[in-house]
Amino acid sequence: MTPSAPRDPEPIDCEAAVRRLWDYLDHELDASRGDAVRAHLAGCAECRPHFDFAARMQAAVAEAHADAVRLDVGDVASLRARVVSALRAVGPSGRG
Amino acid sequence: MSVAPDRGARDAALERALLDALPDVMRFARALARDPTDADDLVQETYLAAWRGSRTFRPGHDARRWLLAICHHAFLRQRERAGRVVVTDDGTEAELEALATAREHGAALRDGLEARLATIDLAPAIARALDALPEVYRSAVVLVDVQDASYEEAAAILRVPVGTVRSRLFRARRLLQAALVEHARDAGFRSTPPLPPGPIAGRDETT
Numbered sequence: 495m496t497p498s499a500p501r502d503p504e505p506i507d508c509e510a511a512v513r514r515l516w517d518y519l520d521h522e523l524d525a526s527r528g529d530a531v532r533a534h535l536a537g538c539a540e541c542r543p544h545f546d547f548a549a550r551m552q553a554a555v556a557e558a559h560a561d562a563v564r565l566d567v568g569d570v571a572s573l574r575a576r577v578v579s580a581l582r583a584v585g586p587s588g589r590g
Numbered sequence: 591m592s593v594a595p596d597r598g599a600r601d602a603a604l605e606r607a608l609l610d611a612l613p614d615v616m617r618f619a620r621a622l623a624r625d626p627t628d629a630d631d632l633v634q635e636t637y638l639a640a641w642r643g644s645r646t647f648r649p650g651h652d653a654r655r656w657l658l659a660i661c662h663h664a665f666l667r668q669r670e671r672a673g674r675v676v677v678t679d680d681g682t683e684a685e686l687e688a689l690a691t692a693r694e695h696g697a698a699l700r701d702g703l704e705a706r707l708a709t710i711d712l713a714p715a716i717a718r719a720l721d722a723l724p725e726v727y728r729s730a731v732v733l734v735d736v737q738d739a740s741y742e743e744a745a746a747i748l749r750v751p752v753g754t755v756r757s758r759l760f761r762a763r764r765l766l767q768a769a770l771v772e773h774a775r776d777a778g779f780r781s782t783p784p785l786p787p788g789p790i791a792g793r794d795e796t797t
Contacts, residue, residue: 543704
């Protein structure tokens with residue numbers, strides 16, 4: 495028996511592609527559904543800008559949030575000491 | 591021959607496992623609470639709750655995920671105590687949010703706003719828009735976009751179904767996009783030069 499050749503992804507229309515917009519960008523689609531989106535985008539000039547902009551926005555959000563929650567080493571050490579002290583004051587774990 | 595660790599050794603191991611996750615818990619708490627002092631209080635509350643409820647934690651389990659779930663729960667309880675409304679309506683079908691997001695982006699493209707977004711600093715607008723998101727939406731964005739959680743992991747932390755995470759996340763991104771488009775509109779309005787006197791070449795004056 496010869497191994498079957500890889501099949502082309504099932505064609506999808508613009509609506510189906512856009513419905514998968516975020517799942518695709520978040521890498522949540524299985525291989526065949528992701529391939530179908532990729533193939534659609536390769537041939538669709540209407541959908542590509544939506545996906546490109548969504549990806550830009552997603553990256554900007556991650557960057558903005560990472561800036562907002564950037565930790566100072568001293569802050570971590572200080573809170574760590576505070577937490578350790580609070581836990582030790584409680585005594586052994588599991589008393590809740 | 592292995593010897594069962596005594597309680598002191600178990601607690602020491604638990605403490606190490608919990609503290610290893612401290613930076614992630616701090617980032618998550620700051621993203622939720624926004625105010626650093628409130629966030630630090632939330633972290634302490636999280637660790638105390640974890641310590642007291644350690645019977646529900648099994649060695650080898652993901653301490654980070656367990657702590658983030660406790661942190662999120664503690665945060666929502668704090669908000670409820672403070673009388674803050676916690677949005678929990680997740681009735682919207684997630685994929686409809688994706689469709690609406692693309693449709694609204696299409697409108698921004700037609701209005702020339704998307705091109706303007708490429709030329710202006712998005713950081714302040716995004717930071718403001720993130721701050722303005724309802725907590726449940728922001729939690730989903732923080733987990734997936736900042737902490738790189740999968741939908742499944744985010745669902746476990748938020749203690750909601752995966753479909754709810756998708757709905758919240760997609761709605762949040764639609765709101766963020768709307769805020770960015772509004773920002774572009776305002777920026778364009780502010781940067782529009784005053785019209786020079788007299789007829790303007792290329793302007794449609796036929797009506």
